[in-house]
Amino acid sequence: MDLARIWPPFGLEITAAHTGEEISLRVMRDEDIAVLNDATPTDIFGSDIPEHAFGWLFDKANSPAQFRWSHRVQMSPAHWSLDFVVVQHNKVIGSVDMRATDFSATKSIETGSWIYHRLQGRGIGTLVRHAIAELGFNHFGAERLTTAWACSNKASAAVSAKLGYHVTADITVESLGPDNHTAPGVRAELSRSNYHRPAKLQCEVHGVTPELNSLLGI
Structure with a gap:
């Protein structure tokens, strides 16, 4: 049995390619959660x-599996989180979260992502963000994407600026490091009109079905 027939998010997949790198994003299945569970700082x-x-590292x-499973159980048009793995050459190399509350009214999606350190600096993280924008803007009908980072995270700031995000607020980022400390941070927003989409970006989205749209309130 194809599980996407009974759980529409499992059918969702994005492929993206640019400047010699190619990746895909798929909604996490249990075997993907097991792989991510082994990630270290x-x-x-x-x-x-x-x-x-x-x-959380x-x-x-606390089990990462429980955290991810709770997103499945609680998914509804009022509040949802789509949890993806990033895949390259058939190997999981990172993860993406896309979250929304009352999306039909707000048209806003909050995002967060990471890839393994050994692959950073090659533009893969930027490509991941473009894949998210493609899904959010062109398939879900979002008007804005939001994200946040600690002020010390210069890499996130640089990638966000490259896509067209602008800082909207100063915040406090919580649950950092082994002692769960807080740190100064910022929240940023990317509007559809400000998105800097590369002319040569290749991106395809599959699995946006009426059943998925109904589940997410799109």
Whole structure:
């Protein structure tokens, strides 16, 4: 049985290619969650762990599987989270979260993503963000994408600026590092009209079905 028939998000896939790199994004299945569960702080941030490292990487008491499964259970037009893995050469290399509350009214999607440290600096993270924008703007009908990062995370700031994001607010970023500390951060927004889409970007989206749209309130 094709599980996408009974759980429409499983049929969603994005492929994107630009400047010699090609990736795909698919909604996480259980085997993908198992792969991501093994990620370490060094895998994502390298040997010099920054102060903005994700707190969940150090929290072995709470299961990432429970976190991801709860998103499936709670998914509704009122609030949803689509959790993707990033795949290159048939290997999982990162993850993406796309979240919305009352999307039919707000037309706004919050996003977050990461890829393994060994692959950073090649434009793959930027390509991931373009894939998200393609899905959000051209297939879900979003008017804006939002994201946030700690002020010390210069890489996220640079990639966001490249796509056309502008900072909208100063915030406090929580749950960072092994001690779950807080740090100054910013929230940024990308509007459809400000999105800098590369002319040679190749992107395809499959699996946006009436059943998926109904589940998400699109």
